[in-house]
Amino acid sequence: MDSDENKKASVFAAEGTTRSHKELIEDSWRRCKEYGLTHNSVPQYGVLGRGGVSALLEEHQLLVNTTQKEVLPYYDHILSNSNCLIVLADRRGHVLNTWGEQRFTPLECAHGLVVGNRWTEMGAGTNAIGTAIATGAAVQVGRDEHFLRANRFMVGSAAPIFNTQKEMVGVLDISSDAYLPQDHTLGMVKLMTLSVENRLIHNAFQREHLLITFNTNIAALESPWSGLVVIDVEGRIISANRRAEVMLAHDLALANIEDIFNCKLRELRHHPEGMPMEVSALGKYRMHLMIKRPPQAAIIAPDYRKKEKPAPVIVEEELPDDVIPFHELEHGDERVARMAKQANRIMEKDIPILIHGETGSGKEIFVRSLHYHSSRKAFPLVAVNCAAIPAELVESELFGYEKGAFTGASNKGSIGLIRKAHRGTLFLDEIGEMPLKVQARLLRVLQERCVTPLGSTETFPVDIKLISATNRVLKEEVKRGAFREDLYYRISGLNLELPPLRERADKAKLIEYVHGRLTRSAGETYHPLSLDVLNMLVDHPWPGNVRQLISILSVALAMADGDPIEDWHIPDDFYDDLNGLGLAEHNGDGLSEGMDYVDHHNDGPILRNPKEELEAKIVRLYREYGGNVSQTAKAAGVSRNTVYKYIR
Numbered sequence: 001m002d003s004d005e006n007k008k009a010s011v012f013a014a015e016g017t018t019r020s021h022k023e024l025i026e027d028s029w030r031r032c033k034e035y036g037l038t039h040n041s042v043p044q045y046g047v048l049g050r051g052g053v054s055a056l057l058e059e060h061q062l063l064v065n066t067t068q069k070e071v072l073p074y075y076d077h078i079l080s081n082s083n084c085l086i087v088l089a090d091r092r093g094h095v096l097n098t099w100g101e102q103r104f105t106p107l108e109c110a111h112g113l114v115v116g117n118r119w120t121e122m123g124a125g126t127n128a129i130g131t132a133i134a135t136g137a138a139v140q141v142g143r144d145e146h147f148l149r150a151n152r153f154m155v156g157s158a159a160p161i162f163n164t165q166k167e168m169v170g171v172l173d174i175s176s177d178a179y180l181p182q183d184h185t186l187g188m189v190k191l192m193t194l195s196v197e198n199r200l201i202h203n204a205f206q207r208e209h210l211l212i213t214f215n216t217n218i219a220a221l222e223s224p225w226s227g228l229v230v231i232d233v234e235g236r237i238i239s240a241n242r243r244a245e246v247m248l249a250h251d252l253a254l255a256n257i258e259d260i261f262n263c264k265l266r267e268l269r270h271h272p273e274g275m276p277m278e279v280s281a282l283g284k285y286r287m288h289l290m291i292k293r294p295p296q297a298a299i300i301a302p303d304y305r306k307k308e309k310p311a312p313v314i315v316e317e318e319l320p321d322d323v324i325p326f327h328e329l330e331h332g333d334e335r336v337a338r339m340a341k342q343a344n345r346i347m348e349k350d351i352p353i354l355i356h357g358e359t360g361s362g363k364e365i366f367v368r369s370l371h372y373h374s375s376r377k378a379f380p381l382v383a384v385n386c387a388a389i390p391a392e393l394v395e396s397e398l399f400g401y402e403k404g405a406f407t408g409a410s411n412k413g414s415i416g417l418i419r420k421a422h423r424g425t426l427f428l429d430e431i432g433e434m435p436l437k438v439q440a441r442l443l444r445v446l447q448e449r450c451v452t453p454l455g456s457t458e459t460f461p462v463d464i465k466l467i468s469a470t471n472r473v474l475k476e477e478v479k480r481g482a483f484r485e486d487l488y489y490r491i492s493g494l495n496l497e498l499p500p501l502r503e504r505a506d507k508a509k510l511i512e513y514v515h516g517r518l519t520r521s522a523g524e525t526y527h528p529l530s531l532d533v534l535n536m537l538v539d540h541p542w543p544g545n546v547r548q549l550i551s552i553l554s555v556a557l558a559m560a561d562g563d564p565i566e567d568w569h570i571p572d573d574f575y576d577d578l579n580g581l582g583l584a585e586h587n588g589d590g591l592s593e594g595m596d597y598v599d600h601h602n603d604g605p606i607l608r609n610p611k612e613e614l615e616a617k618i619v620r621l622y623r624e625y626g627g628n629v630s631q632t633a634k635a636a637g638v639s640r641n642t643v644y645k646y647i648r
């Protein structure tokens with residue numbers, strides 16, 4: 001979900017409580033129609049590949065573990081006494097885990113609530129998970145309230161899980177056979193989400209902070225409905241659950257605990273754990289509270305055995321708009337999944353990364369995603385395209401310069417791009433273009449981990465994660481003497497190869513994904529790509545890779561103007577790729593592979609050689625049919641593969 005949708009979700013979270021159930025369902029049905037769904041549409045779950053699923057689970061490990069180990073055991077009775085499935089999804093609707101009765105439905109109604117499947121309104125119509133995400137509210141979707149007929153055999157009750165910044169981090173759902181009584185299920189699922197939220201707060205703070213639980217009812221102090229606040233050593237509230245603010249009807253952020261309860265911080269600190277204490281809150285509510293102290297108030301000694309930084313906890317909601325969540329970098333391509341996993345691991349080690357890949361294949365977007373999912377994310381990612389800076393300026397741009405170091409330099413001096421990346425990531429794109437003189441200087445920085453600006457005698461220590469990228473074969477550049485061998489070995493710790501679009505195993509899904517993102521950002525109605533258009537895009541050679549795909553699809557979407565994309569919406573330069581791409585390359589081919597050659601159109605001039613004749617005909621028909629491969633194949637009486645062979 002992008003940040004706009006996120007904002008929408010929080011706004012709705014507040015509204016959700018006031019809107020009637022009927023309105024909520026009606027609004028959802030309206031959205032489904034806008035997405036182009038009909039009641040007979042087949043649910044689309046945007047299934048993730050194997051690598052995608054493991055990345056997804058790795059990313060949400062904390063949420064899954066907390067739910068499974070610290071919350072579900074308290075709700076054992078629902079699992080054991082009823083025929084239902086508990087589903088945990090991330091805030092985009094990806095199912096992260098399920099517990100309970102996997103087969104609550106007859107076999108012929110496969111419910112699709114399986115790990116990796118994504119439940120959104122856009123893909124699966126009105127449904128508990130998707131509608132809870134779209135509205136930010138807890139919702140029960142009855143049998144016939146599902147927009148798609150395919151889902152009208154079940155009832156789902158779902159509630160969003162929020163973090164302490166009131167951002168949605170996931171959804172919990174209980175789904176079951178539509179005929180089972182559902183009276184308490186929605187209440188139960190809300191209670192469970194509160195438990196998950198409370199446990200997340202406990203886990204984040206209990207080691208070092210004092211936690212206070214409060215309730216008007218002393219007997220309910222340990223229930224998930226109680227308020228929970230976390231205070232720092234000075235008594236400031238640094239975190240609170242949703243119930244705390246609702247119960248006190250007060251903004252608690254950074255308020256002092258002594259201004260909230262009529263008791264002193266010292267008193268709270270020394271009160272025995274687990275023993276209720278009666279207080280007055282804000283001078284008007286009678287409350288009971290209980291405290292929980294951190295296990296050891298003493299200073300925690302550093303653990304010198306831990307040399308490496310802990311694996312970062314990936315918090316998706318913090319991703320800037322131009323960063324793709326890690327698991328969306330690939331949609332079932334084993335090679336990309338593997339490289340993403342390797343790079344993610346190496347990000348936390350002191351080893352540079354070198355990425356090879358054709359232009360537009362997604363090197364930079366990959367690096368952005370890596371950086372923002374690493375422990376360096378709070379520090380800058382500085383991306384430098386070495387080919388885009390004039391050779392004479394590369395040095396000063398990278399290393400910075402002293403005041404008045406050379407004519408034309410700003411008289412304020414400049415700290416340079418390397419120092420700007422301190423504690424963050426430096427991404428040197430097209431490193432093969434770097435002038436030799438600058439290479440020598442960069443090598444020194446990497447060896448000494450210090451930068452000396454031009455015209456300065458002072459050195460500045462830097463801590464950077466270096467990622468370089470190139471679309472050249474750097475080893476060849478080394479042989480040619482255009483790239484320093486010592487620098488090559490310095491920067492190529494982990495060598496990764498990002499495959500070009502045409503070689504990706506997840507091509508079709510990636511195209512669909514990019515199409516979905518573009519449609520969304522253009523604010524257009526989403527129509528899935530027709531099979532014909534999708535096949536045409538999948539079969540394209542894409543010399544400009546994903547960048548070119550984006551540009552072609554953007555034009556096609558604009559041309560389609562809200563309607564589904566048809567082949568005539570595709571701009572001409574798309575076909576130029578096909579025409580321009582070496583007919584010559586295939587000149588050596590005999591007709592032996594063209595066994596399917598059946599000439600129904602023997603009306604052209606007689607050519608000397610049947611192969612040339614066929615080639616000319618296919619190219620001519622291909623142009624006539626505006627690049628439609630199926631029609632060309634039909635008219636020429638050959639297979640689609642033969643058409644591709646000759647137009648490539």
Ligand SMILES: Nc1ncnc2c1ncn2[C@@H]1O[C@H](COP(=O)(O)OP(=O)(O)OP(=O)(O)O)[C@@H](O)[C@H]1O
Pocket residue numbers: 324328329330357358359360361362363364365366429471510514546547550
């Ligand atoms: N897996 C992907 N999912 C969605 N968009 C992608 C993906 N890969 C690349 N893109 C998009 O394609 C465009 C080109 O990607 P990017 O700039 O990362 O390529 P690059 O390999 O760094 O290109 P160059 O070598 O020319 O700098 C960007 O708009 C990027 O957002």
